[in-house]
Amino acid sequence: MGRWTLGATRALGDVSIWRPLVIGHMRRLGVDSIPIAIFIAIFTGIVLALLASYIFTGAMPLYMVGALVGKTVMMELGPVLTGMALAGRVGANIAAEIGTMRVTEQVDALETLGYDPRSYLVVPRVVAATLMFPVITAFAVAVGVLAGWVTSVNLLDLSSVEFLKGLRLFYHFKDLWFGLVKSASFGAAIALMGSLRGLAARGGAEGVGEATTRAVVLGCEAILVLDAFWAVVLL
Amino acid sequence: MIVLDGVCKAFGPRVILDGLTLDVPDGRNTVIIGRSGSGKSVTLRCIVGLLQPDAGAVRVDDVVVGELDRDGLTALRSRIGYVFQFAALFDSMTVAENIALGLTRRGIDAPEIAERVRESLALVDLAGTEAKYPAELSGGMRKRVGIARAVALRPRYILYDEPTTGLDPMTTATMDELMIRTRDLGVTGVVVSHDMKSAFAVGDRIAMLHQGRIHRMGSADEMRASDDPVVRAFIEGRPDHAVAAR
Ligand SMILES: Nc1ncnc2c1ncn2[C@@H]1O[C@H](COP(=O)(O)OP(=O)(O)O)[C@@H](O)[C@H]1O
């Protein structure tokens, strides 16, 4: 563990190696992830609005639908569902790519050319995911709330004014940054799991497949653990 | 000078190298022959520090590889080119980018990099392939790019892992010629092979790896004339039981 930390610190110190690579990884991440994030957000928003109206009807004023959709999308479902989906997509992608490089000796080739694979392969991916996940999640949150709003107006007996009133009523700035901080940590965890599983891949195609599966499972587990961690620490 | 001194390496219960001792003289090609799985690649990996010996030491230019820190290892590797068995080209990069990567790391400026890329591709007769991706190249071409990538760094040593395995006879001859040409440029070569024809062609010295040690060593003529049963069986390509029967 101590050696691992030392290695990671040194890799982070190789700024001149990883910095030029970050932008490219961010772009790829965005292109890969935004469509799926938006897709999930739309359906989450719709379901949440209907669910909230079902729960609140007769018990509370219906504008509470806006509050529930806003809070849950920003604080929990936006970051977590997006994170889960990207653990599959991004985590698997990274593990497969680095795993293939490992079993075809490309990682060894990197080392013989004087590059620390952690500096060249792992750090730029982790940094890119940490920076990009909040952006993707912000998109998802906006789309989710919008979907909830449209649903409320069209399928429920709710006006835009009422929905927005509910949305604003209990909103704190913390709701938003809480979700975004969480998503940054999810991004870091997913990229890290994918990279480390990839680097540890052994054998041939089978080893890469195994690394990929492990990366996705570990990524999802990390998300759940981190989700609880942030709730305990920040709420 | 590269010196392997009693190098031992095991993976779990499987002992691969068992006290391997070998001196690699400068300016010549030393060929290590041995059967598949005898530990030839493991030996090369120990020389560049991709693997650490369990016992014994590898010394390159009088420095013990196992005692180097991260920066020391990077400095060492800047003097050693490694040509991988399946080339290990970065498949997300073009040929030129593959060759340039190691040069960039060394802080060489862009015009010099472009010049060295051109020069090393010309050396392996692949001028004009700069913009191609590895997937667009044949196996033999990929191996030559692998050599170009190593040569471009102007290393003192080049380690070749089975440079001719799986190649047609003509491409093999080209590879042999390349390894001789590189040696004539003053580069010390360590060539791992089980291709006897190629070994005799490029090897100034030939060492036979058997049961984790150097079993016999000598010039091509000495090896050809050897009456050692293990060497004979390997050179003549006789099946296992023939050795056991003697
Ligand atoms: N990293 C490793 N982990 C476990 N076993 C290995 C590793 N590298 C090599 N081996 C084993 O060591 C033996 C010798 O390998 P190698 O040096 O690649 O043989 P060759 O002489 O054909 O190049 C093989 O049986 C291989 O399975």
Ligand SMILES: [Mg+2]
């Ligand atoms: Mg081998």
